[in-house]
Amino acid sequence: xxxxxxxxxxxxxxxxxxxxxxxxxxxxxxxxxxxxxxxxxxxxxxxxxxxxxxxxxxxxxxxxxxxxxxxxxxxxxxxxxxxxxxxxxxxxxxxxxxxxxxxxxxxxxxxxxxxxxxxxxxxxxxxxxxxxxxxxxxxxxxxxxxxxxxxxxxxxxxxxxxxxxxxxxxxxxxxxxxxxxxxxxxxxxxxxxxxxxxxxxxxxxxxxxxxxxxxxxxxxxxxxxxxxxxxxxxxxxxxxxxxxxxxxxxxxxxxxxxxxxxxxxxxxxxxxxxxxxxxxxxxxxxxxxxxxxxxxxxxxxxxxxxxxxxxxxxxxxxxxxx
Numbered sequence: 001x002x003x004x005x006x007x008x009x010x011x012x013x014x015x016x017x018x019x020x021x022x023x024x025x026x027x028x029x030x031x032x033x034x035x036x037x038x039x040x041x042x043x044x045x046x047x048x049x050x051x052x053x054x055x056x057x058x059x060x061x062x063x064x065x066x067x068x069x070x071x072x073x074x075x076x077x078x079x080x081x082x083x084x085x086x087x088x089x090x091x092x093x094x095x096x097x098x099x100x101x102x103x104x105x106x107x108x109x110x111x112x113x114x115x116x117x118x119x120x121x122x123x124x125x126x127x128x129x130x131x132x133x134x135x136x137x138x139x140x141x142x143x144x145x146x147x148x149x150x151x152x153x154x155x156x157x158x159x160x161x162x163x164x165x166x167x168x169x170x171x172x173x174x175x176x177x178x179x180x181x182x183x184x185x186x187x188x189x190x191x192x193x194x195x196x197x198x199x200x201x202x203x204x205x206x207x208x209x210x211x212x213x214x215x216x217x218x219x220x221x222x223x224x225x226x227x228x229x230x231x232x233x234x235x236x237x238x239x240x241x242x243x244x245x246x247x248x249x250x251x252x253x254x255x256x257x258x259x260x261x262x263x264x265x266x267x268x269x270x271x272x273x274x275x276x277x278x279x280x281x282x283x284x285x286x287x288x289x290x291x292x293x294x295x296x297x298x299x300x301x302x303x304x305x306x307x308x309x310x311x312x313x314x315x316x317x318x319x320x321x322x
Contacts, residue, residue: 035282038148042174042219042286043294045144048114049175049217050288055113062201063216063290064109066177066259067231068102069190069198103129105231105258106177106196106217107145114144129230130158130167138230139169145229147174149280150221158228158236161251166236172222173229176260176277178215181310185275189255193311195290196259204290208313211290215309218287220260224278227257238274246272262310267299295322 056064104125111120119142124133139155146153153174158167179185180194189198195207195216207214220227224244232254240249247270256275265272267285272278279285284296290312297306301321308316
């Protein structure tokens with residue numbers, strides 16, 4: 001009988017082992033390439049955001065606010081069918097507050113400068129962010145505000161502190177405006193020492209620390225905190241995303257939705273809270289600066305240096321941070 005050629009079991013195992021080793025060497029390289037590509041695309045998003053902020057400044061003379069708040073209007077309660085007592089007109093009637101809190105965030109102000117004129121025109125700014133008339137756009141995940149490395153970027157439910165659903169679905173934002181440093185963001189939402197806070201109208205000449213040394217917008221991905229890109233939702237809550245890479249879960253008021261600040265913790269600290277900047281990238285966080293530039297800041301940066309970069313007029317001497 002003619003002999004048949006073939007492979008022995010040992011030879012087959014050796015080949016399988018070699019292939020497994022090659023795949024093991026290849027996968028980390030592929031992962032690094034993907035991460036590098038995601039980081040570059042994220043930087044491009046922030047570059048466009050920085051240029052759009054300058055476009056808004058050129059058009060209006062100021063940078064956009066972190067979000068818009070309109071103080072409640074009060075009107076006299078007058079019921080003409082009720083006989084008023086003598087002298088009632090000499091005493092001010094009771095006032096009925098009419099809440100009007102649109103909450104439109106910085107991202108919505110940049111839409112016309114991000115080639116999103118249609119989206120900007122679709123916003124019903126006469127109503128609030130949670131209005132049904134704004135549902136279609138509120139639920140649209142926009143690439144300009146989505147980091148490719150943010151694996152939790154999606155639509156989500158906005159809940160109240162009592163776990164009631166306020167908005168059935170809202171699309172997330174991977175970026176947050178720079179409120180500033182060390183101040184209590186939730187207690188003083190309109191007193192930030194950064195460049196964007198509630199109802200802010202910061203002019204670039206007021207950034208006396210230097211536009212190239214002052215943060216404008218930074219990363220805060222949905223994998224850490226899910227917030228609506230349209231801005232703040234009245235009565236809503238900001239919550240640490242389940243399974244976020246931190247040690248604690250925190251619930252905060254809606255003032256935290258469009259902005260973040262630098263406190264005593266550095267980037268990606270394990271005890272980070274919703275109002276902290278955070279990054280989905282390895283070892284670096286991307287930030288747009290007030291001069292329109294974008295820089296990758298090491299997560300190991302000294303927290304004091306990070307605080308100095310967050311203030312617009314702190315008169316600090318900023319050291320090396322790249």
